[in-house]
Amino acid sequence: MQQSTHAGREGREGREGREGDVLAVVSQSGPTVSFFDAASDRLLGTVQVLAEPHELCFDPTQRLLWCTTAYHSGYYHANSGRRTELTVIDPDTRRIVEVVDLAPEHGPHGLALDPARGRLYVSVEGSVDRPGGVVVIDTGTRRPIGRIDTDAPGPHWFAIDPAGRIGYATNKEAPFVSVVDLDRGVLTVKVEVPGSEGLAVSADGTAFVAAPYFGSHPAGTERPAPGIRVIDGRTASVVDTLPTDDVIMPVHLTSTGKLLAGEVRVEPDPESRLGRNAPGRLTVFDAGTRKRLGQVEVGLFPLTITSSPDGRLAYVSNVVSSTVDIVDLETLQGVARLDIAKLGEPGAHGLAYLPRPA
Numbered sequence: 001m002q003q004s005t006h007a008g009r010e011g012r013e014g015r016e017g018r019e020g021d022v023l024a025v026v027s028q029s030g031p032t033v034s035f036f037d038a039a040s041d042r043l044l045g046t047v048q049v050l051a052e053p054h055e056l057c058f059d060p061t062q063r064l065l066w067c068t069t070a071y072h073s074g075y076y077h078a079n080s081g082r083r084t085e086l087t088v089i090d091p092d093t094r095r096i097v098e099v100v101d102l103a104p105e106h107g108p109h110g111l112a113l114d115p116a117r118g119r120l121y122v123s124v125e126g127s128v129d130r131p132g133g134v135v136v137i138d139t140g141t142r143r144p145i146g147r148i149d150t151d152a153p154g155p156h157w158f159a160i161d162p163a164g165r166i167g168y169a170t171n172k173e174a175p176f177v178s179v180v181d182l183d184r185g186v187l188t189v190k191v192e193v194p195g196s197e198g199l200a201v202s203a204d205g206t207a208f209v210a211a212p213y214f215g216s217h218p219a220g221t222e223r224p225a226p227g228i229r230v231i232d233g234r235t236a237s238v239v240d241t242l243p244t245d246d247v248i249m250p251v252h253l254t255s256t257g258k259l260l261a262g263e264v265r266v267e268p269d270p271e272s273r274l275g276r277n278a279p280g281r282l283t284v285f286d287a288g289t290r291k292r293l294g295q296v297e298v299g300l301f302p303l304t305i306t307s308s309p310d311g312r313l314a315y316v317s318n319v320v321s322s323t324v325d326i327v328d329l330e331t332l333q334g335v336a337r338l339d340i341a342k343l344g345e346p347g348a349h350g351l352a353y354l355p356r357p358a
Contacts, residue, residue: 014312014328014335015039020356021308022091023315024065025324026053027340028075028347033067034340035094038308038353041326041336043343045094049087052079055304056352057111057120059139064097065089065352066120068108076156076172082106082125088142091354100142105135110158110169113139114182117164121182126153134158134169134180148185150178157198161205166233170196172213179236189236194224198251198305200259202287205233208259210248228261230290242290244283250304256311258293258329259285262302277301277320282327284314294332299323306351317348324348 021038031051035044050069057066067087071079084103089096102108107125114121118139126132132155136146148167152174160167160182169178176190177199195213202208209229226247230240246263253259261283266275280302284293299318307314307329314327322341327334340348 014308014330018308022354022356023324023338024056024058024091024350024352024354025317025338025340025348026056026067026304026350027322027345028052028054028319028349030345030347031069032345033065033089033350034343034345035091036338041338046343046345047089047094047096049089049096050083050085050099052083053087054109054350055111056350057113058091058352058354059113059115059120060355061115061118062139063090063092063357064139065091065354066111067350068111068122070107070109076154084108086122086137092357098142100137102135102144105133105144105147107154108135109156112158112160112167114160114164115139119164119182121158121160121167123150123155123158123169125155132169132171134167136185146185148180148182149187150180151187151190152176152178157196159199159201159207161201161233162203163205166205168199168201168207168209168231170199170209170211172196177207177209177231191231191236191238193229193231193238196229197249198262200251200253201233202253202257206287207231207233208242208251208253208287210251210261212247214247214249214264228259228285240290242285242292246281250302250316252305252307252314253287254307254311254314254329255309256329257287258311259287260305260307260314260316261285262298262305262316264301280316280318282314282316282325284329284332296325296327296332296334298325298327298334299337303349304351306353308353309355315351315353317351319347319349322346322348324351
């Protein structure tokens with residue numbers, strides 16, 4: 001079965017030295033996590049997991065892969081009930097090590113790792129008796145050791161600064177980004193941002209936040225222009241907006257300082273008031289200068305982005321087409337496409353790049 005499509009000889013560019021590296025891909029409706037050879041795109045194996053898997057996070061210290069399972073079926077705002085579990089996978093043997101139950105916490109989604117302190121942060125949704133928040137997990141024992149409230153019903157994405165001191169939670173409906181002190185375990189400030197999606201934090205503590213939220217907005221009001229809000233970590237305020245043509249969902253920063261954003265595009269459809277999905281775009285900025293470097297067409301509804309450790313290749317999962325586009329960030333050209341749908345795995349979502357064992 002054909003698993004990838006290459007764009008001519010460019011499909012080999014950027015692959016040197018990747019032998020033994022692995023790309024893990026979530027199929028949200030599989031529900032599975034599939035593992036691909038990063039040098040050849042060959043399928044290595046698949047692990048069946050609980051429905052409905054969303055995001056992945058690789059812990060290189062414990063050499064374990066964490067997977068959130070947010071709902072029994074469906075997605076945010078349209079699901080049959082929220083799950084409470086995280087699945088822990090050994091990526092080398094491709095076996096489940098443990099299923100960690102966070103109950104009564106539910107709707108786990110965003111993941112952020114502090115390897116120096118052995119902490120994993122997991123965003124969870126709120127309920128009648130408590131707001132949404134972030135659960136803190138000890139990666140050695142794989143057990144929760146704390147919770148930080150974010151004062152919003154649906155913190156969906158979470159990221160931390162490189163020092164592991166400050167965390168940022170984006171909130172789909174709430175008109176702010178929650179900033180938390182990770183040492184004290186408290187919410188410190190709310191930065192005014194229209195309902196937000198993905199985010200990434202640079203080495204100097206600057207946060208890049210996708211906004212507005214890809215969903216409805218109050219009737220009779222004008223939808224804010226799409227783009228990436230830039231939050232100064234020192235002042236906890238929005239200092240700039242990087243404009244985009246369409247609404248952004250995922251945001252990612254590479255090791256070389258490139259800011260990657262996944263634009264969701266919708267075309268008019270006379271048979272549907274919501275329109276139909278058009279090919280998405282990977283838009284690339286220089287995080288330092290905040291200048292746009294270029295765009296590359298990707299699959300339908302880009303939802304997660306990651307990159308190789310050297311910053312050469314970007315990986316974009318597209319949930320509607322269930323594909324993963326591999327993009328050379330030096331040439332800004334697509335070099336391959338993993339067709340997860342052809343493997344019988346709909347809904348490509350979470351991604352993780354796993355360097356080979358030392």
